[in-house]
Amino acid sequence: MAVAAPVGGARAHEDGAVRATVAPAGAAAGATVEVSVSGCEGTTGSAGAGAFEGDAQLTARDGGKDSLHGKAKIRGGVSGSYDVTVICDGHPHQRAGTVRVVQRNPEPVSPVRAGGGGTAQFTSVASAGADEAGPGTRHAVTGLVLAGVAAVAVAVRSVRRRRSE
Template sequence: MGSLRLTLCTGLLAACALTPAAHAADGSGGGVSVTPSSPAPGADIALRVTGCSARTATAASTAFVADVQLAGADGTLAGDSRVRASAQPGSYEVKISCAEFVIQSKITVVSQSEQSQQSESRPQSESHQPSQSQSHSQTSALSDTPASPVAPVHAGGGGTAHFASVDVRGAGPGTGQAVTGLVLAGVAAAAVALLSARRGRGRD
């Protein structure tokens, strides 16, 4: 009996030693986004973390001037920080401590010249869009153009369905159709009466 207890205790201790702690998980289910993605020394940044069910978390990195306090709800936390002015260009580890796990990510710090080049290389969507004056002149030109006559559409396309619905709602039966209906109804009534009379005579 003593050997059985010793075996059970040894098994429990081995299971506890092999089971990892919950807070040691790397939190692969979470996500981290940094804006701008490649900041320069002294630049302000915004952190956004997803996958954390807690309302608060802390982000720490040697690239930051201080730890970032993140707050939010519904699994999304956000906070602001600043890159140290003395930070050298390179990759820095970011560790977000959430309630259930720790999310590990990285941030890339670039030099001021590289950040300026990235800003200049971004496509300027405004340059491809017409200005307000050009749009106004085009609209004026279209409004000054005389309208050409257009023949009514009699079949096909979406116009057919539209006009058909109008005709069905507004048009009723004609006079000739009404007279024909009354005549047919009278003939049917006479035939029913004659058939009933014949059946009554046959029974007598």
């Protein structure tokens, strides 16, 4: 009877030693994400998910073996969570991480009703019972009195200035 012992690469796969993280944690369709993978012994690999347009090609930064990095673009029309499969050291590592695709807030396609135009509907309801004839006699008299006071003040100041010279 023969017993097969797992070799180092298979053991890493079974133990879940290969981990993938995707940044940002929640990305919208069309966004580019950074994929970082730890636990691979080589300096290259790839990472794929159902949400990616294509596999992210992973390489080690500065020639180190600590982690692999790559970029991937999120496909349009997808949402939800997707498992990330990493291929490194000649083996696939399924469910090494997840990527979460979120819905992007809709962008306006026409001018936004803001400022006075957006509040006009509220003022029309509030002033439906108000008299819309414009300023009345009381306002006209008040304006004339204030204009007269201003004219007298200017005249008095002009007279004082001439006397002091």
